[in-house]
Amino acid sequence: MNDGPTNDLKNQRKERMRFVSAEQVAQLAGVSRSAVSRTFTPGASVAPATRERVLKAAEELGYHVNDLARGVLANQSRLVGIVATRPEVGFRAHLAAALSKALIQRGSIPILINTGQTEEEMLAAQKMLIGHRAEATIILSGSPPANFFELAHRNGQPLVVIGRSEPDADHVRAGNSEASRKAANAFFEKGRRKLAVATSFSATSSIAERETAFKTAAEALGASVAIGRGKDSDYDSGIAAAKQLFASAADYPDAVYCANDQIAFGLMDYVRTTLGLSVPDDVAVIGFDDVPEAAWLSYRLTTFRQDPIVMAQRAVELVEKRLANPDLPPAYERVIPELVVRDSFVP
Structure with missing residues (x-):
């Protein structure tokens, strides 16, 4: 042969x-x-x-x-890990893209780790980044265990968390409370009194902060607030929340604040298609994030804009500051969202 x-x-x-x-x-x-x-x-x-x-x-x-070999010889690299659960969904997709672009412009090499929220998955991701001598890790979602941070600190690796509150890490967060209070006041000033929040059981710190701030502000004004929840912060959860909030025709809310735009899309489709209600005449809707689909003619969603480019730039700046001075106290960057007015509610 x-x-x-x-x-x-x-x-x-x-x-x-x-x-x-x-x-x-x-x-x-x-x-x-x-x-x-x-x-x-x-x-x-x-x-x-x-x-x-x-x-x-x-x-x-x-x-x-060969930058990889050079980094190994120097016991460091230009790798920066981006850790996210379901990075393809909603605002996270745009934030991950903006982070990748900002890191490349800096001269870094972004590595996207698509991981779950269990301790084993998060630690596996962290060990991979440590093993490749990543110079920093940026966390978009999930709940890293204490060991995650301990391992990073022992190896001198900076951590930046976006949309979360974690000890011994630098933070970039949206002004969730400020935006949520503004939404409650806007509804109330337009005469809406039967208010609701469409949210999820995922209960991330950002989602929880938006729900709590809106409910507190609305009740302080004298409005009633109902809560509808789905399993996760996605389109299907918007439908699930709508089914709960609009279960009784005698007690429909006249305005709904949604924890994010994906939830708002599901809720709007359900109340218009299944119940035959009008948005905003029968029920006004405000979302959060301002993903590109919010401007589509199908939704024309009034929502609070989180600018992924600004948040990515802030995160990269925190990485640079931490690398330059590892002994700085944890930093907190807060980005206040802007209300983008469209057809689903006009203040």
């Missing part, structure tokens, strides 16, 4: 898959391997003529510095 040609093809493929090495650049440029290394090391001393030959050879061969 002659398998020579097959093996030759395999070897050729393997050869093509190899990255260009610094040794190859050195051979083509006629210089030493260390001269190539110095050429691509900022601040290193190398003769102008040597530098020119090395750069010309590198361009001809398509050579790029």
